[in-house]
Amino acid sequence: MTYSIVARDPVTGCLGVGAQTHFFGVGTLLPRAEAGVGAVATQAFVNVDYGPRGLELLRAGVPAPSTVDILVAGDPDSAYRQLGIVDARGSVGAHTGESCAPHTGSARGHQVTVQGNMLAAPGVCQAALSAFETADGDLADRILAGLQAADGAGGDVRGAQSAALLVVSGRRGPTPWNEVVVDLRVDDHPDPLAELSRLLPRSRAFGAVGEVMFARGLTLGPFEGVAPDELDARLSGLASAAEVIGPDNREADFWRAILLARAGRRREAAGLFAEVAAFRPALLGFAKGLAPLGFLDAEALAAMTAHLEEPA
Secondary structure, rough: EEEEEEEOOOOOOOEEEEEEEOOOHHHOOOOEEEEOOOEEEEEOOOOOOOHHHHHHHHHHOOOHHHHHHHHHHHOOOOOHEEEEEOOOOEEEEEEEOOOOOOOOOEEOOOOOEEEOOEEEOHHHHHHHHHHHHOOOOHHHHHHHHHHHHHOOOOOOOOOOOOEEHHHOOOOOOHHHHEEEEEEEEOOOOOOOOHHHHHHHHHHHHHHHHOOOOOOOOEEEEOOOOOHHHHHHHHHHHHHHHHHHHHHOHHHHHHHHHHHHHOOOHHHHHHHHHHHHHHHHHHHHHHHHHHHHHOOOHHHHHHHHHOOOOOOO
């Protein structure tokens, strides 16, 4: 099953995996990536062990081609497997067993490998590679462009059901879970790549919201240590996020109003919060509930919520 792209961005060092298949929940089976270590796609009659064991070998300094050789040599059913790996230095390894279901294929470029099986046409992998190599944007954008081109060239002969996109940074450190750039899964959808395309910009937008919501100084604890340039950048990021998310979800605007109030820009906060509360009146009570927890002092809350009444 499946076609996938595994790649490293030579500029940023980011590592990523993207895939689509006619099978439920490809994101639980195929992609593995660790920041500053490598990325793995395991597919066909899938051996999920290839993912964590491949990363373990890469973490120990084994290059991608040798990692592929070790994994395949230790698997008595390797003839049924397909595997693609890119390590943190950009070296590439791939394997397509002789008993993978046709059409099978693979294509390799600079710091990228594409592999597929159960394909509708033999040119699917090359189409994906060509699109990846010529696409604009960051690594996630280019992987998605490659997957879309593969789909346009025939994709999985059985159709489409699930897709996944995983990108991590190039920074190796003690907390790799904090270096996940994109982690999206569409488990069961008639057009999973279209849904993935819809989710990717929303994921980035909510990432900007989270960078404010979860940050000490900006939102948690006292408002302190926030330089004017950082404040302006965060407020601008929240405004941009609100445009991407759309008018039916005011999460970004709610936290932008909170940040404005915390920063002493209370007239702006009140104007924005009035719009948010008009959209969802229950958020007035929510804001009042946040105040005693240290998100807003009494003066800031009063200024932000002046002339607003809680819903009956």
